[in-house]
Amino acid sequence: MKHPTLAACAALLMTAAVGLPAQSLDWGGSLQVDAGLPAGEDFTFPSGSYGPLGLSLDLHGEAQPAEILRLYGEILVSADGLPGSLADFADLSSYAALHPAEARLVEAYVDLYDVLLPRLDIRVGRQRIAWGPAERVGVVDLVDPNNLEDPWRYGERTASDALKVTWRVATLKVEAVYLPTFKPALLPADPSSLMPGPAVDLAPLVLHGVTTALVAPAGTVAAQATLASRISLSLGGLDIAVSYAYGRQHLPAVTGITGTFIPPGVPPDVDLAVTLEHPRQHVLGFDASGELWGIGLWAEAAAFFPVYTVVTDMQAIGGALTMEEAEPYLKAVVGLEYTFPGSVYLNLQYAHGFFHESTPGGLNDYLMLGVQWDVPGGFLTVGPIGAALEVDDFAHVAGTWALVLNPEIALHPMDNAELVVGARWIAGNDATTFGSQKEGNAVYARATFSF
Secondary structure, eight states: OOSHHHHHHHHHHHHHHTTOOGGGEEEEEEEEEEEEEEOTTTTOOTTOSOOOBEEEEEEEEEEEEETTEEEEEEEEEEOTTBSOOOOSGGGGGOHHHHSOOEEEEEEEEEEEOSOSSTTEEEEEEEEOOOOOSOSSSOSSOOSSOBBOSSTTSTTOBOOEEEEEEEEEETTEEEEEEEESSOOOOBOOSOGGGTSOOOOOOOTTSEEEEEEEEEEOOOSSHHHHOEEEEEEEEEETTEEEEEEEEEEEOSSOEEEEEEEEEOSOOSSOEEEEEEEEEOOEEEEEEEEEEEEETTEEEEEEEEEEEEEOEEEEEOGGGTOOEEEEEOOOEEEEEEEEEEEETTTEEEEEEEEESOTTOOSGGGOOEEEEEEEEEEOTTSSEEEEEEEEEEEESOGGGGGGSEEEEEEOEEEEOOSTTEEEEEEEEEEEEOTTSTTGGGGGGOEEEEEEEEEO
């Protein structure tokens, strides 16, 4: 292992596991099978074939060999893409090509309780550091990078290799987090919809091509490390918190654009070289949550202060050299939830700014609704029926809106088993975040068995 934090974590895990009584180990997991049918923009199912099948096995376990020591680990084995695709005759003799599978370490950490002081706890290892009460669209969840392998599961994040110290005094909780290395967001196979394009007017030139280069942070502690802290307090049923993080943007930003001529033509052809980086940023967050008349309420706000300069060099094509400092911006989320008589649950959230939006003029507005009805008897769940409305410009709603509908129905034929069927339908303007993904319409099924 390359870093002492991970090495220490692994050593503690192995040391504690030796001689551990079997009855002190608490473990479980789930087996999930996914299947989808791409529907196309108008639900004509143009491909005529199913999407990649998915099979995943999640295993987790925890043990507490001593009062002050707890160990937790979780692994995920997935076989996305079943059945295997054949690209070459040699694949017929490759088990990996015919039966693709991947194992991931989701979390693995050690908890040490009452270290040096009462109620002072330390957690070291790969861990999910989740901050804020909002669901899926939180803006104060500052530490862990986004997991965007499936962009429609946009609330997911990957765990961080970190050292976290937590101190509790009555209703006050103080957290301090140190990440020795930087990990960017995990992007989908086609990340084009998430990446900002170069804002350059090339008329009347002809754009020949765009090449991109990603500049990784240096391998030093100063370039890699992330520091974050959070102070939360409970007052009469109201939970409030202030957080701060100094790290890097998990999604890359354009920091340089250079224009050059291709061998002269009529009209002239131009190439653009675009530089992408994960720049440093300061983020100050605030969140609050509580309950009023049986309605759960929450709000989050985060001020982002990016630290980078966009350099645009068009001198080679008769333009100018410009340097523009990145500007601060504010994201916010407010939401509520309520359970009506008859087990009908409603969740409503408004978000200003989505996870991939990172400029003051690029923050759009989103309204998200979720409704779920647990039918008495426990055999059937209608929902969640999800809806998301996007508006990019309230002054021109007709040309800047998009809507996503995502209804599901779940059957529970036995304990620890769930069968889900659902659909995703997208409409709206092609220039919006959601509207540009209209080819993502689909129907799907999922079966999950827990143990």
